[in-house]
Amino acid sequence: MLRLDTNKNKPDFSSTEIRDPLNRVHIDVSQQPKIRVRNLDFYYDENQTLKKINMDIYEKKVTAIIGPSGCGKSTFIRILNRMSDFAASSKVRGEISLERRDIFDPEFSPVELRKRVGMVFQKPNPFPKSIFENIAYGLRINGVKNSHEIEQRAVKSLKRAALYEEVKDRLKESALSLSGGQQQRLCIARCIAIEPEVILFDEPCASLDPISTAKIEELILELKKYYTIVIVTHNMQQALRVSDYTAFFLMGELIEFNETKKVFENPSDKRTEDYITGRFG
Amino acid sequence: MKMQAKSLRQYAAFLMVRAVFLFTSFILLLITGFLLLKGAKVLSFDFIFKMPENSMTAGGIFPAILGTFYLVVMSIIFSAIPGIACAIYLNEYGPKGWISTMIRTSINNLSGVPSIVFGLFGLAVFVKKLGFGVSILSGSLTLSIVILPVIISSTREALMAIPQSMREASMALGATKWETVWNIILPQATPSILTAIIIGIGRAAGETAPILFTAAVFYSKELPRSIFSEVMALPYHIYALVTEGTAPQSQIPIAYGASIVLLFLVIIISLSAIYIRQKHRSAYAKIGH
Ligand SMILES: Nc1ncnc2c1ncn2[C@@H]1O[C@H](COP(=O)(O)OP(=O)(O)O)[C@@H](O)[C@H]1O
Ligand SMILES: [Mg+2]
Numbered sequence: 001m002l003r004l005d006t007n008k009n010k011p012d013f014s015s016t017e018i019r020d021p022l023n024r025v026h027i028d029v030s031q032q033p034k035i036r037v038r039n040l041d042f043y044y045d046e047n048q049t050l051k052k053i054n055m056d057i058y059e060k061k062v063t064a065i066i067g068p069s070g071c072g073k074s075t076f077i078r079i080l081n082r083m084s085d086f087a088a089s090s091k092v093r094g095e096i097s098l099e100r101r102d103i104f105d106p107e108f109s110p111v112e113l114r115k116r117v118g119m120v121f122q123k124p125n126p127f128p129k130s131i132f133e134n135i136a137y138g139l140r141i142n143g144v145k146n147s148h149e150i151e152q153r154a155v156k157s158l159k160r161a162a163l164y165e166e167v168k169d170r171l172k173e174s175a176l177s178l179s180g181g182q183q184q185r186l187c188i189a190r191c192i193a194i195e196p197e198v199i200l201f202d203e204p205c206a207s208l209d210p211i212s213t214a215k216i217e218e219l220i221l222e223l224k225k226y227y228t229i230v231i232v233t234h235n236m237q238q239a240l241r242v243s244d245y246t247a248f249f250l251m252g253e254l255i256e257f258n259e260t261k262k263v264f265e266n267p268s269d270k271r272t273e274d275y276i277t278g279r280f281g
Numbered sequence: 282m283k284m285q286a287k288s289l290r291q292y293a294a295f296l297m298v299r300a301v302f303l304f305t306s307f308i309l310l311l312i313t314g315f316l317l318l319k320g321a322k323v324l325s326f327d328f329i330f331k332m333p334e335n336s337m338t339a340g341g342i343f344p345a346i347l348g349t350f351y352l353v354v355m356s357i358i359f360s361a362i363p364g365i366a367c368a369i370y371l372n373e374y375g376p377k378g379w380i381s382t383m384i385r386t387s388i389n390n391l392s393g394v395p396s397i398v399f400g401l402f403g404l405a406v407f408v409k410k411l412g413f414g415v416s417i418l419s420g421s422l423t424l425s426i427v428i429l430p431v432i433i434s435s436t437r438e439a440l441m442a443i444p445q446s447m448r449e450a451s452m453a454l455g456a457t458k459w460e461t462v463w464n465i466i467l468p469q470a471t472p473s474i475l476t477a478i479i480i481g482i483g484r485a486a487g488e489t490a491p492i493l494f495t496a497a498v499f500y501s502k503e504l505p506r507s508i509f510s511e512v513m514a515l516p517y518h519i520y521a522l523v524t525e526g527t528a529p530q531s532q533i534p535i536a537y538g539a540s541i542v543l544l545f546l547v548i549i550i551s552l553s554a555i556y557i558r559q560k561h562r563s564a565y566a567k568i569g570h
Contacts, residue, residue: 085451118453125444125450137451137464138455142454190454
């Protein structure tokens with residue numbers, strides 16, 4: 001991922017002003033955001049996938065990202081922990097800060113960033129290792145050496161991910177023997193074991209049945225107590241149920257961003273209204 | 282009816298596949314049977330564990346067995362480590378696009394080069410230029426170049442087969458690229474890498490041309506003492522007995538006997554690699570690790 005900003009116009013995080021005459025993107029300047037996104041442009045080759053995105057992600061809140069397929073939701077959240085670095089010939093311009101620190105700063109290593117900003121993917125992707133080892137791996141690479149501590153933290157995170165009761169007698173079995181929903185909760189446990197500050201969920205329920213989906217939603221509401229959460233979802237009801245803030249993306253633009261209640265009950269933009277009432281997308 | 286025609290075609294295809302399979306197995310059996318028929322009578326404990334006698338018209342082939350064993354083991358060591366490292370670099374770190382395509386093409390072309398060319402290269406570089414002389418070292422280095430392309434391309438294919446989601450899962454936890462390769466990618470690729478090594482073993486044990494000028498001698502009075510010793514080797518021994526023997530009546534059966542030994546040597550070395558692979562696979566499938 002190439003950064004297009006020149007050294008001359010280095011990000012200036014003191015600026016909070018955003019030009020948005022219609023007030024469709026509502027940024028609460030009284031709050032210190034966990035993540036701040038300013039004038040973010042993103043390109044795959046020459047195709048601009050994100051256009052001038054401005055938004056804030058608030059601490060210990062759930063922010064839902066909605067929008068039709070291909071509008072850039074995954075692209076957006078993958079920039080937040082720089083998983084986008086792996087996309088060949090991609091370019092980024094603009095500012096993103098995590099607690100006022102520029103995430104593109106060469107001194108802020110992406111490895112360090114990802115320890116603080118974890119991610120749960122659309123398709124459950126446990127390692128072909130034991131259930132226990134799936135969690136222990138993340139702890140070990142994050143410098144936890146003591147096996148007693150690893151065990152303790154693994155159990156704690158499995159409990160927090162509401163999976164412990166189901167797997168406590170089979171921690172040594174392959175993670176691949178779990179159901180899809182359990183695998184996804186294992187991926188959540190694996191992520192929270194290393195105690196990130198932010199967790200990014202990219203359509204975490206897309207491949208799950210309704211019961212597993214309900215469990216994950218319940219879990220997200222619980223996790224909100226400890227973590228800042230960003231969740232991409234296709235499901236309007238899910239966004240309404242779990243999120244405090246909602247961002248509506250359309251063709252790479254952020255059309256509307258506000259408190260979830262406001263977005264769903266009284267959208268400022270016609271396109272948002274059309275989308276949430278199911279008129280397109 | 283349409284349905285019938287379809288099942289008929291299916292049946293015909295099945296028959297054909299089975300015929301090809303049977304034919305291949307038949308040829309394989311034929312070769313083994315032929316070797317046994319011609320050479321079994323010379324096989325004995327002494328044949329395997331004794332030195333040759335009477336200008337190689339009698340006695341055993343122990344030095345050749347030992348020589349081939351040394352050459353195989355050392356050439357695997359010399360090729361597996363750099364080969365795997367090269368594949369990791371190409372697939373996980375290396376440049377994408379035309380550079381990568383060019384490197385891959387050259388590696389594939391390398392595996393098409395006749396092995397006598399590698400033999401000459403080994404003679405010029407290892408034997409002469411680097412001064413290793415005609416030795417186990419020169420021979421196994423030459424052999425390792427012959428099997429390197431196989432190891433690189435098979436390892437690379439194994440790495441490519443591992444879904445991107447595994448790399449993403451690891452990197453998203455804050456793992457570095459190397460931690461991901463070492464802990465997540467390599468364990469999953471190990472069975473395929475071992476398969477590549479097995480193929481490499483077969484190749485290294487059977488090649489004559491690469492060791493012709495670099496390692497092998499027709500006859501040596503003593504067993505090799507170090508990696509700088511020249512050695513007898515089974516494929517060359519067979520070749521020499523058949524083409525340059527002075528007493529064909531007694532030497533041709535020895536050549537067949539040596540062929541049987543070579544065949545089983547390769548099978549034994551391969552089986553041990555297969556055993557390791559199987560053990561690794563089941564460990565991975567059952568409890569992970
Ligand atoms: N790695 C990539 N390389 C090139 N184009 C991509 C890549 N990933 C996504 N895109 C394109 O970027 C656009 C946004 O994709 P994405 O962020 O995945 O959308 P969403 O998650 O909202 O469905 C799509 O047009 C998609 O085809
Ligand atoms: Mg997506």
